[in-house]
Amino acid sequence: MPLVNSPLLSTVLxxxxxxxxxxxxxxxxxxIYKYLTQSKSRAYANSLKDFLGPWANLLYRPGVxxxxxxxxxxxxxxxxxxxxxxxxxxxxxxxxxxxxxPPWVQRAAKALELxxxxxxxxxxxxxxxxxxxxxxxxxxxxxETGYWDAFEVARFLSAWxxxxxxxxxxxxxxxxxxxxxxxxxxxxxxxxRQRFMPHIERAATDYTQFERNVDFSxxxxxxxxxxxxxxxxxxxxxxxxxxxxxxxxxxTPDQAVAVAENALRADSTFQRAIRTDSVTxxxxxxxxxxxxxxxxxxxxxxxxxxxxxxxxxxxxHGWFSHLxxxxxxxxxxxxxAPFWNDLTSSLLQFQRGRKxxxx
Numbered sequence: 001m002p003l004v005n006s007p008l009l010s011t012v013l014x015x016x017x018x019x020x021x022x023x024x025x026x027x028x029x030x031x032i033y034k035y036l037t038q039s040k041s042r043a044y045a046n047s048l049k050d051f052l053g054p055w056a057n058l059l060y061r062p063g064v065x066x067x068x069x070x071x072x073x074x075x076x077x078x079x080x081x082x083x084x085x086x087x088x089x090x091x092x093x094x095x096x097x098x099x100x101x102p103p104w105v106q107r108a109a110k111a112l113e114l115x116x117x118x119x120x121x122x123x124x125x126x127x128x129x130x131x132x133x134x135x136x137x138x139x140x141x142x143x144e145t146g147y148w149d150a151f152e153v154a155r156f157l158s159a160w161x162x163x164x165x166x167x168x169x170x171x172x173x174x175x176x177x178x179x180x181x182x183x184x185x186x187x188x189x190x191x192x193r194q195r196f197m198p199h200i201e202r203a204a205t206d207y208t209q210f211e212r213n214v215d216f217s218x219x220x221x222x223x224x225x226x227x228x229x230x231x232x233x234x235x236x237x238x239x240x241x242x243x244x245x246x247x248x249x250x251x252t253p254d255q256a257v258a259v260a261e262n263a264l265r266a267d268s269t270f271q272r273a274i275r276t277d278s279v280t281x282x283x284x285x286x287x288x289x290x291x292x293x294x295x296x297x298x299x300x301x302x303x304x305x306x307x308x309x310x311x312x313x314x315x316x317h318g319w320f321s322h323l324x325x326x327x328x329x330x331x332x333x334x335x336x337a338p339f340w341n342d343l344t345s346s347l348l349q350f351q352r353g354r355k356x357x358x359x
Contacts, residue, residue, distance in 0.1 A: 007249070010256040013347040014248035017260035020340035022239070023333050024267050026229050031274060033225065043218040044087045051210045055199050058100035059085065065096050087214065090207045097200045102149040104140075105196045107133065112192055115185040126178045130185075134162075134176045141172050156195055160188045223334060230333035231326060240325030241332065253351070260348045267341050 034040060049056040059065055065085065088096065098106060111133040118127045126134075134157075140150040154173050158164035161183035167174035193201055203210070234240060251259065273286070314322045 009347070009351060010251060010253045011245075011248045013344070013351060014251045014256040014259050015245060016340055016344045016347055017256070017263040018244055018248060019332055020267060020337060020344050021259075021263040022230075022233065022329075023335075023337040023340050024263070024270055026226055026233060026333055027337055028270060029229050029233075030222070030225055033229070039221060039225070040218060041086055043221050044214055045085055047210070047214045047217045048085070051206075051213065052097075052199060052203065055097065055100065059096055061100065064099045090204070093207075094200055094204055097203060098197065101197060102146060104137070104146050104149040104153050108137075108153050108192065109189075109197065112185060112189040116189055126183055126185075130178070134178070137173060138176050139172050147173075153196075156192065157188075160191060226336070227330050227334045231330035233333075234326035234329040239329055240322055241328040242325050244329065257348065257351065260344050264341065264344060264348070267337055271337075 045056070048059070098109060101109070111130060115127060115130045118129065137150055137154060140147055150173055154164055154166075154176055157176060161179050163175075163177050163179045165175045248256075
């Protein structure tokens with residue numbers, strides 16, 4: 001008997017196509033869930049806390065990051081006072097971390113950064129910009145907020161090419177001047193950041209590893225979501241693996257081809273939809289309708305939730321075997337739509353090729 005008419009090939013093709021269709025449904029549900037819960041943001045926030053430790057919480061303080069106050073999904077007005085932190089580029093993350101530092105540390109870092117870029121050295125060994133910064137630092141009074149941060153900056157500079165004459169115990173920081181040519185901005189900047197911004201320097205050095213950690217964490221979260229959603233789908237719509245297999249065995253070769261074509265078409269349509277830059281509420285509604293249509297396919301027989309009569313039947317035959325078979329379905333669906341798409345495409349091409357050869 002030609003392989004094209006083989007029940008085994010038709011069964012495998014129909015089963016692979018059915019799992020592809022269900023994988024698309026799972027992916028639709030997952031995209032909707034991620035849209036509603038901002039799953040990627042949560043994975044990024046958790047990875048950021050693991051990477052930075054307590055410093056990560058400071059990124060949420062007012063004025064550190066912008067555009068965090070946003071409307072939630074389907075909200076006509078802003079209810080939540082704070083939105084979710086989205087993945088940041090390296091430079092954006094480092095700048096945000098710098099804004100969590102005390103004000104005088106930030107001012108000193110910016111002044112040193114500018115001093116390294118300027119090529120306007122005077123006889124005093126520093127530019128007018130740096131001289132102005134030192135003058136402002138010298139006038140900080142003990143009663144002012146941030147005095148001790150300014151004091152630590154002054155003490156640091158006194159060890160790196162500056163003369164410091166401390167003021168009275170109740171007065172200002174005291175006069176700070178450049179000690180001739182001993183002030184080398186590039187060296188001072190490196191030492192300053194290591195002293196006052198060690199967490200930022202570590203973040204800059206290990207950022208590539210942090211990106212890998214974020215990707216790995218997000219993939220694990222997605223796999224966990226896929227498995228849970230697949231298991232719930234198998235339970236609610238009564239799709240244990242043995243039932244999927246029996247449905248696949250019942251189809252003819254032509255029906256198997258039709259199931260495969262429909263599943264590939266549904267996957268292609270959805271993959272084009274999720275390539276857009278942003279997800280909208282209209283897209284979510286459209287995806288939900290598409291998932292319903294796939295589940296309502298007559299070949300799947302999964303357009304309704306499991307019935308009470310079916311529950312009684314499952315109870316008579318044993319819940320353990322039913323749950324185990326649902327777990328098998330969930331495990332197979334966890335392979336993902338790309339896997340079942342490739343397998344279905346290969347089997348469909350093979351069957352078509354054999355059919356042409358026997359025509």
